[in-house]
Amino acid sequence: MKKILFASLTALTLSVSLPGLTAKAGNNDPYADYDETVYMDMELEENLKAPAVGEREHAAVKNYMGRLGRDLVQKNYIVDLMRNDEVVLVTIPTDDLFLPNDTLLTPAAPGKLRPIISLLNDPMMFKVVYAVHTDNTGSPTYNMNLSHERNTSIYEWLLDQVSEDLIIIPYEFGDTEPLVANDSRKGRKENRRLEIFLIPGPKLITLAQKGALK
Numbered sequence: 760m761k762k763i764l765f766a767s768l769t770a771l772t773l774s775v776s777l778p779g780l781t782a783k784a785g786n787n788d789p790y791a792d793y794d795e796t797v798y799m800d801m802e803l804e805e806n807l808k809a810p811a812v813g814e815r816e817h818a819a820v821k822n823y824m825g826r827l828g829r830d831l832v833q834k835n836y837i838v839d840l841m842r843n844d845e846v847v848l849v850t851i852p853t854d855d856l857f858l859p860n861d862t863l864l865t866p867a868a869p870g871k872l873r874p875i876i877s878l879l880n881d882p883m884m885f886k887v888v889y890a891v892h893t894d895n896t897g898s899p900t901y902n903m904n905l906s907h908e909r910n911t912s913i914y915e916w917l918l919d920q921v922s923e924d925l926i927i928i929p930y931e932f933g934d935t936e937p938l939v940a941n942d943s944r945k946g947r948k949e950n951r952r953l954e955i956f957l958i959p960g961p962k963l964i965t966l967a968q969k970g971a972l973k
Contacts, residue, residue, distance in 0.1 A: 806928055809886075820963065824957075824959070828872070836874075852951060853892075862908035868916075891953055894934060905933070906932060
C-alpha cells in the first residue's frame with residue numbers, strides 16, 4: 760500500500776494582478792480573460808493562482824476540492840491540497856507511465872490517467888496544469904530532453920481525451936525540482952513524477968457563487 764499524503768500547502772495564496780484574474784469580494788467575474796493565451800506565458804506558480812476564487816466562494820470551493828481530493832485518495836492516488844485548499848495536486852510516479860528512459864506511454868498508462876480524465880468532461884470546471892519531472896540520472900540536458908519528450912507524449916494523449924475547450928498548461932522541469940535528495944534509489948523514484956494540478960475553473964466558481972456547487 761502506498762503511503763498517501765493528504766496535506767494542506769499554503770505557500771500559494773497570493774492573487775495575481777492580471778486583469779480579470781483577481782477575485783474581489785462582491786465583484787468576481789471568473790470568466791474574464793479565461794483564455795489559454797493568458798496562461799501560456801505564466802510561470803508555474805503564477806499559473807496556480809489563476810483564476811482566483813473570491814472570499815464568498817472560498818468555503819464552497821474548498822469543501823468541493825476537499826471531497827474531490829478524498830475521492831482520489833480512495834483511488835490510491837497521491838494527493839495534496841494547495842492554495843488554501845482550493846487546488847488539488849495529484850502526483851503520479853512516471854514509472855507508472857513510462858518504461859525507464861522511454862518517452863512513449865506504456866499500454867498501462869491510460870488506465871492510470873483515465874480516473875483524472877473522467878473529472879474533465881466539462882471544460883469550464885477546471886483549468887489543468889501539469890509538470891513532468893525526472894531524477895538526476897544522466898546530464899541536465901538529457902533529463903530536460905527526457906522531460907520534454909514525455910511531456911509531449913502526455914499532452915498529445917490528453918488532447919485526444921478531452922474537449923478542445925479545456926485549458927491545459929504543460930511544464931517540463933527535468934531534474935531541476937526534486938522533492939527529495941537523489942542520493943538513493945527510493946529518492947530518485949520519488950522524484951520521477953507527473954504532477955497534475957486541478958485548478959477551479961469559471962463554472963466551478965460560478966456554481967460556488969450561486970450556492971449550487973455539489
